Amino acid sequence: MQSLRKLYKIGHGPSSSHTMGPGFAASYVKEKHKNATRYVVTLYNSLALTGKGHLTDAIIEQTLSPIPVEFKFNIDIKQHPNFFVFEVYHNETLIDTVSVRSIGGGDILYDNEENHIEMIYPHQSFDEIKAYCKKEELDLYTYVKRFEGPTIDTFLNEIWTQLQKTVETGLKTEGVLPGDLKVQRKAKTLMDRAKTTETDAQRQNRLVSAYAFAASEENGAGGIIVTAPTCGASGVLPAVLYYMKHHHQMSDQKIIESLAVAGIIGNIIKTNATISGAVGGCQAEVGSACSMAAAAHAYLSDLEIEQIEYAAEIAMEHHLGLTCDPIDGYVQIPCIERNAVAGIRAINASGLSEFLTDTRKISFDMIVHTMYQTGxxxxxxxxxxxxxGMAYFYKQKK
Structure with missing residues (x-):
């Protein structure tokens, strides 16, 4: 598996596969061809259908500026769902064609070019990791440090700092999100209502929801977020971790450790299945984020490795089949609300795992393979x- 530094990325929303990935590719092409005088960029499949709502064309045009860009949109089911091609011209001469696949989480692969993918973990599945940890008497956080090195804490501290900034910015920002849907921001309203709840359960749900809305609304507005594991699912993990810090007095160090544990879960999914909504549906995005958050919560609750595994498995199992149907292509409806639901579900999954692990029949590895095949x-x-889905019926209603 790759380093957690390839899983957690800090950047602009609203989409890791539709915005971050194409932005990275455009930077590469621009650097490679400094003599280009114009570009023709063809977006395929999901990028063609929802690219404008995800600002794919905007980020490519912005990155390649001031050189002019012409966009084309195409459907070809033989190609990857997030496939796009740069045609690079010097005057009227085509000097290069660069084909790219955006595979989720901001990661991209270039066709017919070298893709350097460094694997630093020797294990590919949770079963392998669990066996190794038991043999070496390691917990999951120590396992991460063994292969990532001591500087991983510094990196994860940067990630945690940004996660908190994203939530806090979202909590104090009001108004309407950009785009044709005119979606009203709700994080601050949820936060205000959390102060008047009568029961602890109600308060927990509203607080976690407020934090998830805050981060997801920042993503929908194109703000700075962390892929966890993607932009579209970037509200789940910070919501749970922010709640645990401020309402269960978890230390920053303990939360940094839980980010490492969550990262292992995300890495397993990314390695053996997919974290791309265009490949696996929203089960691959919000489902994966929920698994990561459930594992982090279980670690923060001092649960054993089997219980952490079960928490992650429950979280994914109950997202199986979840479709990705963004209305008008925006990462706003149903994405923002869905992040809040998944944050609450992650905590519930962790709670169930504490008492039911001995009775379970399904492994985390099995549910990852199930999710991928379902996708x-x-x-x-x-x-x-x-x-x-909703995108179709909303369009019909207008």
Whole structure:
């Protein structure tokens, strides 16, 4: 598996596969061809259908500026769901064609070019990691430090600092999110209402929801967020961790350790399945984020490795089949609300795992493979195309 530094990325929303990835690719092409006088960029499949709502064309045009860019949009089911091509011209001469796949979480692969992917972990599955940890008498955080090195804490502290900034910025920002949907920000309202709740359970739900809305609304507005594991699912993990710090007095160091544990869960999913909504539906994005948050919460609750595994498994199992149907291609409806639901579900999954681990029948590795196969079987219309589900019926209603 790759380093956690390749999983957690700090950058602009609203989409890791539709905004971050294409932005990185555009930077690469611009640096490679400093003599370019114009570009033609063809966006395929999910990028063609929801790219404008995700600001794909905007980030590419901004990155390649001041050189002019012409965009084309195409559907070709033989290509990757997030496939795009740069045609680079010097005057009227085509000097290069660069084909790219945006595979989720801001990661990109170039066709017909060298892709350097460094694997620093020798294990690929949770079963392998668990066996190694038991043999070496390690917890999951110590396992991460063994292969990442001591500087991983510094990196994870930077990630935790940004997660908190994102939540806090979202909590104090009001108004309407950019785009045609005119979605009203709700994080501050949820936070205010949390102060008047009568029961601890109600208060927990509203606080976690407020934090998830805050981070997700920042993402929807194109603010600075952390892929956890993606932009579209970037509100789940910070919501749970922010809640645990401020309402259960967890130290920053303990939360940094839980980020390492969550990262291992995300890495396993990314390695053996997918974290891309265009490939696996929203189960691959919010489902993965929920698994990561459940594992982090279980670690913060001092649960054993089998209980952490079970928490992550429960969280993913109950997102199976979840479609990705962003209305008008914006990462706003149903994405923001869905992050809040997943944050609450992550805490519940952790709570169940504490008492039921000895009775479980399903491993985390099995549920990851199940999610991936479910995503492959899912009709392409339900994978970030805005052509089915709520996106379809909303469009029909207008």
């Amino acid at each position: 492959l079987d899912m009709h392409p219309k339900y994978k970030e195309t805005a052509e089915a």
